[in-house]
Amino acid sequence: MRAYFTTLAVAATVLFSLVLPPASAQASGRCGNHAWCNTTLSPERRADLLFAAMTPDEKIDLLGGDRITSVAVEGEHTGVQNGIPRLGVPTIYYSDGPVGPRQGKSIGLPAPLALAATFDPDLARTHGRVVATEAKFKGNDVVFAPTVNIARTPLGGRTFEGYGEDPLLTSRIAVAWIKAAQNTGVIANVKHYAANNQEGVDLAGGELVARSPFGFGLEGSRMVQNSIVDSRALREIYLPAFEAAVKDAGVGTIMCAYNRVNGPYACENKELLQKILRTEWGFKGYTLADYLAAHNTPGNLNNGLDFEPWPPLAYQPAFIKAALASGAAPASTVDRAVRHMLVTWFRFGVFDRPAYRNNDAQIDKQADGKASQKIAEAAATLLRNERSMLPISTTTRSIAVIGSPATEFAVGGGSGAVKPFTNHSILDGIRARAGSKVTVTYDDGRDHARAASLARRADVAIVVARDAYGEGADRGCLSLQCPSLLGNQDALIDTVARAQGKTVVVLESGGVSLMPWRTKVPAILQAWYPGAHGGPAVARVLFGDVDPSGRLPITYAANEGQLPTAGRRDRYPGSNAGFDTHYSEGVFVGYRWYDEKNLRPAYPFGYGLSYTTFRLSGLSVTGGGDQATVRAIVTNTGSRAGFAVPQLYLGLPSSQGVPQPPSALKGFTKVYLQPGESMTVNFPLDRRALSYWSTSASGWRVSDGCAAVKVGFSSRDLPLRSGLPVGAGRC
Ligand code: BGC
Numbered sequence: 001m002r003a004y005f006t007t008l009a010v011a012a013t014v015l016f017s018l019v020l021p022p023a024s025a026q027a028s029g030r031c032g033n034h035a036w037c038n039t040t041l042s043p044e045r046r047a048d049l050l051f052a053a054m055t056p057d058e059k060i061d062l063l064g065g066d067r068i069t070s071v072a073v074e075g076e077h078t079g080v081q082n083g084i085p086r087l088g089v090p091t092i093y094y095s096d097g098p099v100g101p102r103q104g105k106s107i108g109l110p111a112p113l114a115l116a117a118t119f120d121p122d123l124a125r126t127h128g129r130v131v132a133t134e135a136k137f138k139g140n141d142v143v144f145a146p147t148v149n150i151a152r153t154p155l156g157g158r159t160f161e162g163y164g165e166d167p168l169l170t171s172r173i174a175v176a177w178i179k180a181a182q183n184t185g186v187i188a189n190v191k192h193y194a195a196n197n198q199e200g201v202d203l204a205g206g207e208l209v210a211r212s213p214f215g216f217g218l219e220g221s222r223m224v225q226n227s228i229v230d231s232r233a234l235r236e237i238y239l240p241a242f243e244a245a246v247k248d249a250g251v252g253t254i255m256c257a258y259n260r261v262n263g264p265y266a267c268e269n270k271e272l273l274q275k276i277l278r279t280e281w282g283f284k285g286y287t288l289a290d291y292l293a294a295h296n297t298p299g300n301l302n303n304g305l306d307f308e309p310w311p312p313l314a315y316q317p318a319f320i321k322a323a324l325a326s327g328a329a330p331a332s333t334v335d336r337a338v339r340h341m342l343v344t345w346f347r348f349g350v351f352d353r354p355a356y357r358n359n360d361a362q363i364d365k366q367a368d369g370k371a372s373q374k375i376a377e378a379a380a381t382l383l384r385n386e387r388s389m390l391p392i393s394t395t396t397r398s399i400a401v402i403g404s405p406a407t408e409f410a411v412g413g414g415s416g417a418v419k420p421f422t423n424h425s426i427l428d429g430i431r432a433r434a435g436s437k438v439t440v441t442y443d444d445g446r447d448h449a450r451a452a453s454l455a456r457r458a459d460v461a462i463v464v465a466r467d468a469y470g471e472g473a474d475r476g477c478l479s480l481q482c483p484s485l486l487g488n489q490d491a492l493i494d495t496v497a498r499a500q501g502k503t504v505v506v507l508e509s510g511g512v513s514l515m516p517w518r519t520k521v522p523a524i525l526q527a528w529y530p531g532a533h534g535g536p537a538v539a540r541v542l543f544g545d546v547d548p549s550g551r552l553p554i555t556y557a558a559n560e561g562q563l564p565t566a567g568r569r570d571r572y573p574g575s576n577a578g579f580d581t582h583y584s585e586g587v588f589v590g591y592r593w594y595d596e597k598n599l600r601p602a603y604p605f606g607y608g609l610s611y612t613t614f615r616l617s618g619l620s621v622t623g624g625g626d627q628a629t630v631r632a633i634v635t636n637t638g639s640r641a642g643f644a645v646p647q648l649y650l651g652l653p654s655s656q657g658v659p660q661p662p663s664a665l666k667g668f669t670k671v672y673l674q675p676g677e678s679m680t681v682n683f684p685l686d687r688r689a690l691s692y693w694s695t696s697a698s699g700w701r702v703s704d705g706c707a708a709v710k711v712g713f714s715s716r717d718l719p720l721r722s723g724l725p726v727g728a729g730r731c
Contacts, residue, residue, distance in 0.1 A: 029352035032088035036351075043346035047339055050087060056331075058084050059338045060320045064312030071291065071310060075104040077140060078415070079309035090141075090350060093358075094189075094309055096415040098145035098161050099531075101135045104360065107368040108420030108532030111412060111510060112147060112173075114379035116163035116553035117528060117608075119645050120670050121176035123378055126371050128177035132186040134368065139358030141350055142187040142253060147416070148174045148241035149196050149257075151511065151554050152589055153565050153572055154478060157199035157209055157217065160412035160469045160510025160529055164553030165590030166605065167237055168665045171244035178249035185356075187348050190245040191255035192290055194272055195227035195238050198581065199474045201573045206468075206476025207483040214414050215473025220573025220581060223292075226260040229583035232658075234261075235693035235700075236587050243281055252285040252344050256305060258293045264303070267294045273304030284347070286340040289314075298328035306337035365421055369533050376530040376537030378643075381550030382523075382609040389504060389522035391544025391611060392460060398439040400458035401427050402451045402496055403489070405466040406442065410508040410529045414471020420532030426464050426506060429535030433543050445492045452499035461500040462542070465489040469510035474573075478514045478560055493517045506538060512556055515602060526550065526608075547611050549643030549670065551714070555591050556603035564593045591715040592661035606647050606665070607714035612638030612675065614713070616646060619720040621709055626687040626702055628724055632711045633680050636673035645670050646711060648683040649718060652692060653705025653729060660692065662708075663715055683711075690726045706731035 031037035036049040051059075067080035079094030100106035107130065109115075115127050128146070135143040147161040148170050163170040178188045200217025202208045208215040229238065245251040254277065256267035266272060267289045277283045286306040294300045294314035301323060308315035323329040345351060382390065392399070409423040431440045441458060443451045455461035468483055469475060476482045480489040497503045497520045504523040507513065508530065518524060525548065527538050540546045557563055564585040565572035574581035588596045591605035618633035634644050649663035667683030690707065691700040704727035712718035723731030 030088060030090055030354060031351040034088055037088060039352055043343045046346045047342035050089070050342055051335070051339060053087055054084070054338070057317070058087070059334050060317050062338055062341060063307060063320060063334065064315035064317065065309040068311045077103060077138075078144060081307070081309065088351065090355060092142065092345070092350070093140045094142045094144060095135045095138060095140040096144045098131070098147045099411065099416050100131050100418040101138050101140070101143070102415060102418055103138050103140075105419045105421045106134050107363070107365065107372050108409065108411070108418050108423065109372045110376045110379055110531040110534065111160045111416070111529035112163055113160050113510060113553060114528030114530060114550075115375060116169060116173050117381050117526075117550035118375060118378040119169070119551050119668055120378055121172050123375050124173040124176035125180035127375055128180035128188075129184060130368050130371050132181035132184040132188070134363055136184055136186045136356045137360065137362040139356045140186065141356065142189055143181060144189045144191060144255065144415070145181070146174050146177050146188070147191055148245065149192055150238055150241075150589060152197035152583070153474075153563060154512035154554060154557065155474045155572075156197055156511070157215060157470050157472060157474045158412070158414070158416065159512075159554070161416040161471070163241070165555065166553065166665050167240040169553055169668070170241040174241045175244050175249040178245055178251050182250070182252065182348070185349065185353070187252035187344065188249075189253040189255050189288065190242060190251045192257035193242055193254050193266060193277075194257060195229050195234065195261050195583070196222060196257035196259050196266070197227065197238075198222060198225065198573065199472050200225070200578065202473035202476055205482070206473070207485065208473045209413060209468050209470040209475060209483060211483070211485060212413070213417065213470075215470050217473035220578030222258045224260070225574055225578060226263065226580050227583060228262060228580055230586060230695060231698070232693045232695050233583055233586045233589075237589050239276070246277070246281045246283045252348055254283065254285065254287050255290050256287055256293060258290050264299070265293070265296070267305045268296050268299035268303045270303040278304070285344045286337070297323045301329035301333040301337070306340045372531045373533035373537045376527070376534045377540055377546045379528050379530065379550045380538060380541040380548045381526040381528075381552060382548035383526055383603050383607075384518065384522070384524040385609050386522040389502060390525070390542060392542055396438060396459045398441070398458040398460075399430065399434060400454045400461045400500070401430055401440060401442045401464065402455060402461060403445040403464040403492065405508055406464035409532055410466050412469045412471070412510045412529060416471060423532045424535040426527070426535045426538050429537070429539035430462065430542070432536065433539035433545075446487065448492050448495040451492060452495045455496045455500035455503065458500065459502065461496050461503045462506060463493050463496050463503060464506045464508065465493065466508035467510060467513045475511075478512055478557065480513050490516055494520065497521045504542070512554055514557070514559065518602065544611060547640070547642035548609065549645070551606050551608040551645045552603055553605070555594055555601045555605045558600060558602040562594070562599045562601065564588060587661060592664065595662040595715065604714045604716035606645070607716070608645070610642040610644065612636055612640040612642035614644040614673070616711060616713075616720050618680070619709070619711055619722050621722045621724050623685070624725040625727065626690055628685045628690070630667070630683040630685065630709055630711065630724075631680055632720055633678050634671060634673065635678040636675055639675050641672065641674045643670055643672050645713065646681050647713065647715075649710045649715065650689070650724070651708035651710070652690065653703050653707055653726065655703035655705060658692060658694070658703070663710055663718070665715070702727040703729075705729035
């Protein structure tokens with residue numbers, strides 16, 4: 001009987017496919033009945049068919065964006081690319097950004113640096129899914145995120161927008177984020193390609209960052225500055241996250257940066273856009289320019305820029321036509337760009353579905369809020385906890401909360417800024433969690449003496465302080481007083497700490513701040529920019545409902561003199577009035593620098609406390625040559641359940657005078673352990689993990705020798721040590 005029905009069904013399918021035109025394979029999209037609407041054909045074939053039907057003008061038109069007002073108007077898409085109704089090509093909508101849609105209001109997720117602090121690719125998936133879903137429900141096809149530029153200097157205005165200073169952590173978070181974002185049907189856009197690591201020195205000393213939505217750093221400005229970076233540092237530090245986005249996450253689009261890289265501007269950089277991106281990595285998507293980053297029509301066309309979303313400048317039809325007519329760029333450059341876009345849209349099913357509706361009512365605010373809170377909880381990084389100050393004791397009857405950031409929404413400025421639907425502040429979070437048996441008082445901290453007296457009268461004081469990072473200008477210095485707009489927060493903390501021995505400092509940071517008072521307070525919790533559901537998250541960590549499990553994705557300098565760029569204007573903001581930024585520290589970025597120079601940071605990369613304690617044991621190293629596995633056992637030695645984040649670092653052998661960082665992160669994992677529980681953690685190592693970029697060979701090489709294997713809980717706490725023979729080396 002069953003076989004009979006199956007035969008009937010097959011026969012019916014064959015019959016229908018004979019009588020209906022190929023469009024029977026059309027999805028319920030907006031493509032129409034054209035030959036390229038046949039969903040059984042490959043994206044490339046469909047692109048060929050459509051391409052053949054396009055007029056030269058239609059092709060040229062597709063290269064430039066179409067709505068100049070889009071960036072500035074509240075509630076608008078960040079970019080609009082008109083479709084071609086005659087051919088069923090849909091209009092494509094673009095939105096920022098890495099913290100959520102910058103188009104009206106959104107849930108207000110924790111900043112990307114906070115996400116990196118979770119050391120948890122699962123939560124990166126959550127973050128990517130929420131951002132992309134909200135972008136989709138605002139009618140967008142593409143979201144301009146994630147930002148994967150490495151924090152070369154913590155002064156960099158966009159430090160909050162990226163995933164910190166390490167290429168492996170950045171890559172793992174970015175890949176998970178992109179895959180989840182693209183699973184929603186939205187195309188991700190990895191940015192800013194490449195070596196876009198500074199905004200420029202704010203001549204007002206960092207004040208602009210806090211006072212305007214976009215700062216304008218003049219000296220060493222990203223708009224003109226040339227990142228002079230050797231191929232090794234580029235390949236090992238600045239490019240891996242882009243490479244992983246292309247190869248491991250299949251990202252659909254990539255945004256070229258404002259700055260120049262070793263001479264040419266990033267959006268007309270053949271080495272970056274063609275040799276590395278297309279030929280080596282096999283990128284199949286399309287490239288698009290940052291806003292105003294394209295300004296040389298033939299240069300952009302010839303070297304591989306596909307689309308200029310805004311205004312457009314270089315890709316105005318008249319300019320493109322002039323470049324083609326004069327022979328400055330061949331017509332094939334336009335064809336190539338059009339094909340890249342069409343193939344991508346077919347690959348992502350853009351033609352085969354209805355347009356996404358722009359209606360906030362589709363957003364599940366409750367679910368997104370919960371997700372946001374969960375990320376904020378996992379990001380909270382406990383930097384100091386003397387005499388088990390935290391979690392807040394159950395005998396506490398009164399808490400003084402001090403500092404206006406406790407009532408505000410902390411976010412970085414610029415295209416990564418978002419406006420939350422509603423903000424659940426830290427003060428609200430503490431009040432709600434403390435319940436009716438605990439008196440919670442508040443002072444905005446403007447009058448230090450008044451704040452201190454409130455603190456003195458309470459059992460515990462919690463001072464909430466924040467920094468200010470923003471796009472367009474770098475921070476003028478790493479002090480919490482930079483910018484002055486925020487008041488003298490260091491002095492406030494000092495005064496309160498003198499009045500109340502039980503003072504907890506909660507920091508909302510978009511990067512690194514100096515903490516001259518750090519040994520004077522018993523506890524410091526780094527909450528990062530925790531998002532609009534950060535209040536309850538911070539409260540749950542403070543009260544011990546959840547273990548603080550964030551780890552530093554960026555080194556906390558003890559003073560500014562420790563930065564690799566300190567006293568080196570050639571390195572930052574750049575020599576020649578800031579036009580040439582020499583990345584002469586090479587691969588010694590972040591903790592690699594501190595290790596190489598034997599500097600003691602305030603808090604090292606990978607560091608963060610738990611409410612319990614852990615021990616590592618049983619290190620085993622198997623394999624060798626160009627592949628290995630490192631294993632270790634982690635045990636919860638305390639009396640509470642908690643999260644451990646074991647990390648594997650390697651010190652590769654140096655050969656032929658090529659210096660190697662003493663330690664480079666090669667693996668990490670986050671585990672939740674009950675008291676007394678043990679778990680074995682595995683770190684697989686492939687050939688790439690054991691390689692360095694050889695400038696002379698222009699490729700990845702394994703040098704023969706013995707690699708130092710180090711497993712521990714931060715870049716400076718590595719109790720398990722062994723050796724791993726790599727290449728033809730021995731230990
Ligand atoms: C930023 C990009 C952003 C674009 C559109 C630029 O200023 O650098 O990251 O996507 O604006 O808002």
